[in-house]
Amino acid sequence: MQTRLSQLQINCTSKPQAHTRCVDTTEPMNKPNQRSADGHEDGVTITPKMEDYLRRIYRLQQESEGRVSNSNLAETLDVTRATVTSMLDTLSSRGLIDWQRYRPVRLTAKGEATALQVLRRHRLVETMLAELFGYALSEVDAEADVLEHHISSRLCQTIEQELGMPQTDPHGDPIPDSDLDIDRTTDVSSLPTVAESSTVEVTRLLSQDEEILEYLVSLGIEPGKTLSLDEITPIGMITVTVESTARQANLPRRIASHVLVK
Amino acid sequence: MQTRLSQLQINCTSKPQAHTRCVDTTEPMNKPNQRSADGHEDGVTITPKMEDYLRRIYRLQQESEGRVSNSNLAETLDVTRATVTSMLDTLSSRGLIDWQRYRPVRLTAKGEATALQVLRRHRLVETMLAELFGYALSEVDAEADVLEHHISSRLCQTIEQELGMPQTDPHGDPIPDSDLDIDRTTDVSSLPTVAESSTVEVTRLLSQDEEILEYLVSLGIEPGKTLSLDEITPIGMITVTVESTARQANLPRRIASHVLVK
DNA sequence: GGTTAGGATTAGACTAGTCTAAACTGTGGT
DNA sequence: ACCACAGTTTAGACTAGTCTAATCCTAACC
Numbered sequence: 010m011q012t013r014l015s016q017l018q019i020n021c022t023s024k025p026q027a028h029t030r031c032v033d034t035t036e037p038m039n040k041p042n043q044r045s046a047d048g049h050e051d052g053v054t055i056t057p058k059m060e061d062y063l064r065r066i067y068r069l070q071q072e073s074e075g076r077v078s079n080s081n082l083a084e085t086l087d088v089t090r091a092t093v094t095s096m097l098d099t100l101s102s103r104g105l106i107d108w109q110r111y112r113p114v115r116l117t118a119k120g121e122a123t124a125l126q127v128l129r130r131h132r133l134v135e136t137m138l139a140e141l142f143g144y145a146l147s148e149v150d151a152e153a154d155v156l157e158h159h160i161s162s163r164l165c166q167t168i169e170q171e172l173g174m175p176q177t178d179p180h181g182d183p184i185p186d187s188d189l190d191i192d193r194t195t196d197v198s199s200l201p202t203v204a205e206s207s208t209v210e211v212t213r214l215l216s217q218d219e220e221i222l223e224y225l226v227s228l229g230i231e232p233g234k235t236l237s238l239d240e241i242t243p244i245g246m247i248t249v250t251v252e253s254t255a256r257q258a259n260l261p262r263r264i265a266s267h268v269l270v271k
Numbered sequence: 272m273q274t275r276l277s278q279l280q281i282n283c284t285s286k287p288q289a290h291t292r293c294v295d296t297t298e299p300m301n302k303p304n305q306r307s308a309d310g311h312e313d314g315v316t317i318t319p320k321m322e323d324y325l326r327r328i329y330r331l332q333q334e335s336e337g338r339v340s341n342s343n344l345a346e347t348l349d350v351t352r353a354t355v356t357s358m359l360d361t362l363s364s365r366g367l368i369d370w371q372r373y374r375p376v377r378l379t380a381k382g383e384a385t386a387l388q389v390l391r392r393h394r395l396v397e398t399m400l401a402e403l404f405g406y407a408l409s410e411v412d413a414e415a416d417v418l419e420h421h422i423s424s425r426l427c428q429t430i431e432q433e434l435g436m437p438q439t440d441p442h443g444d445p446i447p448d449s450d451l452d453i454d455r456t457t458d459v460s461s462l463p464t465v466a467e468s469s470t471v472e473v474t475r476l477l478s479q480d481e482e483i484l485e486y487l488v489s490l491g492i493e494p495g496k497t498l499s500l501d502e503i504t505p506i507g508m509i510t511v512t513v514e515s516t517a518r519q520a521n522l523p524r525r526i527a528s529h530v531l532v533k
Numbered sequence: 534g535g536t537t538a539g540g541a542t543t544a545g546a547c548t549a550g551t552c553t554a555a556a557c558t559g560t561g562g563t
Numbered sequence: 564a565c566c567a568c569a570g571t572t573t574a575g576a577c578t579a580g581t582c583t584a585a586t587c588c589t590a591a592c593c
Contacts, residue, residue, distance in 0.1 A: 058550065079571060092551055094572055099549085111558060111571060141403065142429045152423055159421045161414055167404045320580065341541055354581055356542055361579085373541060373588060 055103075057158035060127045061086065062096055063105060064157075066116055067124035077114045122189055129185040131157040132178035133168050139179040140172055146179050146214070146231060147222040180222075181213030181232035181269070200238070200260070200268040201247060208237040209270035216267040229254040230268060317365075319420035322389045323348060324358055325367060326419075328378055329386035339376045384451055391447040393419040394440035395430050401441040402434055408441050408476070408493060409484040442484075443475030443494035443531070462500070462522070462530040463509060470499040471532035478529040491516040492530060 055063075065086055069077045079097070083090045097114060100106045105120035116124060134153040138144040144152070160168075166187065169175070176192065177183050183192035197212050211234045216222055225231065228251060235252040242248075245262035260268075317325075327348055331339045341359070345352045359376060362368045367382035378386060396415040400406040406414070422430075428449065431437070438454065439445050445454035459474050473496045478484055487493065490513060497514040504510075507524035522530075 056549070080569090088550090089552060090571065091553080091573080096550080138426075142426065142433055144429075148425075152426060155421050155423075156418075159417050161417075163410075164400075164404065164414055167406075171404055318579070342539095350580090351582060352541065353543080353583080358580080 053103075055105075055123060058096070059100060059103075059105070060123070060158055062093075062100060063116070063120055063124040064127045064131070066106065066114055067121065067128065070116065079114075082114070125185045125189040125191060127157055128191075129187075129189065130160050130165055132182055132184040133165055133172070133175075134160060135178040135180070136172055136175050136184070137168050140175075145223070146226050147219040149179055150217050150219075177213075177232070179232070180215075181211070197269045197271050200236075200249070200265040200270055201241065201245075201262050203238050203270060205238055205241060208235060210235050211268060212271050213269040214267055215269060221264060221267060225264070225268070228258045229256070230258070236270065315365075317367075317385060320358070321362060321365075321367070322385070322420055324355075324362060325378070325382055325386040326389045326393070328368065328376055329383065329390065332378065341376075344376070387447045387451040387453060389419055390453075391449075391451065392422050392427055394444055394446040395427055395434070395437075396422060397440040397442070398434055398437050398446070399430050402437075407485070408488050409481040411441055412479050412481075439475075439494070441494070442477075443473070459531045459533050462498075462511075462527040462532055463503065463507075463524050465500050465532060467500055467503060470497060472497050473530060474533050475531040476529055477531060483526060483529060487526070487530065490520045491518070492520070498532065 062082065065082060066077055069081055069085070073081070079090050079093050083093045086093070097106065097108050100120065101108045104117060105123060107115045107117055131153045134156045135149040138149045138152055139146070169184075169187070175184060185191040200209075203209055211230060211232050213232060214222060214225060214230075216225075230236065230249075230251060236249045237252070239248040239250055239257065247260045247262060247265045248257060249260065250257050324344065327344060328339055331343055331347065335343070341352050341355050345355045348355070359368065359370050362382065363370045367379060367385060369377045369379055393415045396418045397411040400411050400414055401408070431446075431449070437446060447453040462471075465471055473492060473494050475494060476484060476487060476492075478487075492498065492511075492513060498511045499514070501510040501512055501519065509522045509524060509527045510519060511522065512519050
């Protein structure tokens with residue numbers, strides 16, 4: 010039946026392990042005990058990989074109304090389904106997700122808090138890269154994917170202050186504050202849903218895809234810019250005029266749906 | 272005889288593994304080959320841990336004239352000797368160190384280049400933390416120990432430029448340039464070797480110890496500051512006057528020897 | 534030239550992550 | 564109600580790092 014039980018039972022000798030940072034919220038740190046039974050009560054250290062999974066689950070939960078499946082995760086995290094299964098096992102035993110075999114995954118409160126923590130670090134790093142180091146919108150994500158796991162909470166706070174408590178990252182995504190509250194206002198609409206000949210402000214670009222982002226930026230479409238929507242053709246091409254450049258651009262609906270406006 | 276051979280022989284399926292960055296100099300990336308023999312020709316990816324060892328070896332080599340021993344490393348890296356042995360095995364098979372069992376360790380040219388690369392990242396991060404984020408001298412090292420492994424070379428260059436091509440980090444240690452050339456000038460002397468009643472400029476604080484650094488900074492002794500040496504007592508207490516504060520301070524020789532001046 | 538203390542290495546085990554290949558489950562269609 | 568297939572999980576293997584305990588080697592001292 011349960012394969013990974015061997016792994017889970019003898020899971021108590023958690024050493025501090027310099028250079029790993031993780032989150033490590035007040036580790037109990039029981040002594041190097043000699044393989045005695047009753048091995049539980051470890052579940053505190055959160056590894057970078059676990060953070061990756063949690064952030065991903067959070068994101069998929071938002072997008073697909075809580076229906077997060079194994080293959081969903083496998084695909085977006087670029088690992089095999091078997092790998093996902095064993096990680097779900099771990100996360101579940103750590104109380105970070107609610108999950109039964111063959112069923113969809115859901116974050117627990119604890120899991121969501123962790124995901125938001127990671128999201129916070131990710132977006133603050135992105136903002137730092139853009140503001141302080143002149144990174145382009147399309148370059149910001151890859152670097153932040155790595156650094157999000159290695160920034161101390163001290164540095165996280167400092168970055169936030171140094172940037173003047175930013176509310177959103179360069180994509181326009183809201184940054185959770187230090188209490189992990191995140192702006193969930195939904196008074197935004199996707200570009201294809203806007204009425205013709207209205208004028209709107211770009212608030213957010215939903216894509217992480219470098220190519221799409223580069224393309225949109227090259228047209229002058231990024232958070233803060235103003236557009237007027239000229240026309241939506243029956244086959245789904247959307248024509249907009251970008252205020253700052255006074256140029257027209259044609260966007261297929263697939264692309265335009267990544268552009269949130271208000 | 273050779274235990275780790277099993278590990279070394281089947282060492283070819285090196286997958287790219289997102290989120291691991293490492294150095295990864297032009298990976299050959301042979302296909303997922305099926306456990307066929309002649310497994311060699313992998314040795315390219317450099318893990319964070321390998322970087323730690325290499326930087327440490329470099330440092331110990333400088334301090335102890337090339338006599339770097341197993342227990343030396345074990346102590347400063349805070350792992351057991353057995354662990355060091357197996358890592359030396361790996362580094363050696365990767366051509367990063369010259370080493371025979373039971374003999375001292377020495378970096379190869381390739382190993383030294385890698386060490387300098389890491390040192391460069393480490394010191395640039397330290398400088399960034401101090402200059403951009405107001406970190407104290409004593410706080411800088413711990414954060415940099417982690418980040419040094421996760422900064423892309425792109426970011427490394429950008430930080431360097433943004434800081435105006437700094438020559439030294441906040442401790443006064445020279446930063447290798449992007450060709451990995453490092454300033455090796457030795458026209459500096461340790462505070463206890465200076466003649467009485469001379470005036471000198473602090474160029475460098477050799478310690479990494481947070482307490483010592485905090486103490487020196489609290490006295491106003493940091494790189495760039497000017498001191499005059501008032502007296503050296505027979506029992507090794509050193510009295511200096513700090514120009515900026517116009518205060519006198521008494522330093523035991525042990526501490527004073529960490530202060531380099533010119 | 535022997536003996537010995539202490540440094541270095543082997544043996545074997547463990548965790549975190551990952552993979553492939555094989556076996557299993559749940560649900561939609563008839 | 565049954566069956567097929569897509570989606571999931573198990574089985575077993577592998578790497579990078581690490582540990583403890585036991586053994587081995589070297590150099591230094593009579």
